[in-house]
Structure formats: C-alpha cells, structure tokens
Amino acid sequence: MTSLINTAAALKYFKQNDTTMYNLLSKSLKHEKPISIPKPRSTKLYFESLVNAIIGQQISTVAAAAIRKRVHVATGNINPANVSKIHFDKLKACGLSEKKTRYIKENAVRWHEIPYGNFVHMTDHEIITELTKLYGIGKWTAEMFLIFTLARPDVYSYGDLGLTKSLQQNYNYKPHFVRKIHTTVENWSPHQTLASLALWHQKDNSPES
DSSP states (O other): OOOOOHHHHHHHHHHHHHHHHHHHHHHHHHHSSSSOOOOOOOGGGGHHHHHHHHHHTTTTTHHHHHHHHHHHHHSSSSSHHHHHHHHHHHHHHHHHHHHEHHHHHHHHHGGGGGGGGGGGGSOHHHHHHHTTTTOOHHHHHHHHHHHSSSSSSOOTTTOOOOHHHHHHHHHHHOOHHHHHHHHHHHHHHOOHHHHHHHHHHHHTTSSSO
C-alpha cells in the first residue's frame, strides 16, 4: 500500500459531501501558516519516530524538543543499535523518566521482531497491531505514526482530544452525539487524514485556543 494524500481530490470530495470540512480544509491550505502535508519517511527513520513519540508523551513540546536533541547527541543517531549500546543511566540523564528510558531500551532490543520493512504493503490496522506490541506505544501513538511517518491518507484518531474538541466545535456537536460524530468521520473516508489535519489546524489557529 502506498500513500495517496491528495489535497485536490479531498477538496473535490468534501465539496460534494461535507461543505463544513471543505471550508475548513480550504482555509487551512490558504492560511498564512498552512497545514504541512505529511510525506512518507524512510524506513530507517521509523524507529527514531517512535522514540520521539515516547519522549513527547505527557510533556510540553519545548521540553520534548530539548530531550530529543540530547538523546540524539548522546546516541549519535537514534537507531536500535546505538540505543542498545548506550548505558541506561546515560540515556536517562538526557531528561527521560525511568519508565520512558526502559521503554526505549527494550524497544531497541525488540525492534527486529516488528515487520517494519513490510509496512508499505500492510493495512493501517495491521500496522497498529504490530506497533502496539512495543512498550509505551498505544493506539493513539500508532495512529500518529500512520499519519506523520507513513503519510497514510485515511486516518482519524478517536482518542485524540484535540480532534474531538475541534470536531464538536465546528460541527456544533455535543459530546453525547456519538453516532453523529462517527457518521461524520466515516463520511470523510478516504480522506480522513486531511480532515484531521484541518481540524488540528483550526484548533491551533483559533482565537479561542
């Protein structure tokens, strides 16, 4: 399977099927700080992407960026071989918690068990199943990997609070409108990724945010 994030096709689809999303996506693409369309990353960078995701869990963006930089310097290159070699305490000293350090170290050992070389041919569900076998990688993190590392075109994360709030705000939905929310998201297929990016963009650039 290959990435087919296609803004022109998505705009045409939303114009016919969901004018609210059409307007949101159009504005986000024309904004002075437009959304950045994900591109598939090299297979060699998959492990680093997951390490970065673990580093960023439950801390600020600024703090995560600082720690990532220190980890990169300490390892020389964030890959399974280098992470396996570095001493636990040296890795932790980059600013990581005990738990995150353990997750990263153990995932470096287990990485060869993940069929990451075949991800391009696997479904989103199959990839999520494989990634969530790793320590510290839940469904949300796996979904973010699908969007930002693999650039899959049809991904929406129901576990993302920012997406949920933006969807409710823009569609005038109450939290208990579960069926309406699911129907709306399903109707975005096969362009759920661009819809997600538009919702995030609107939230991040709203005067109320």
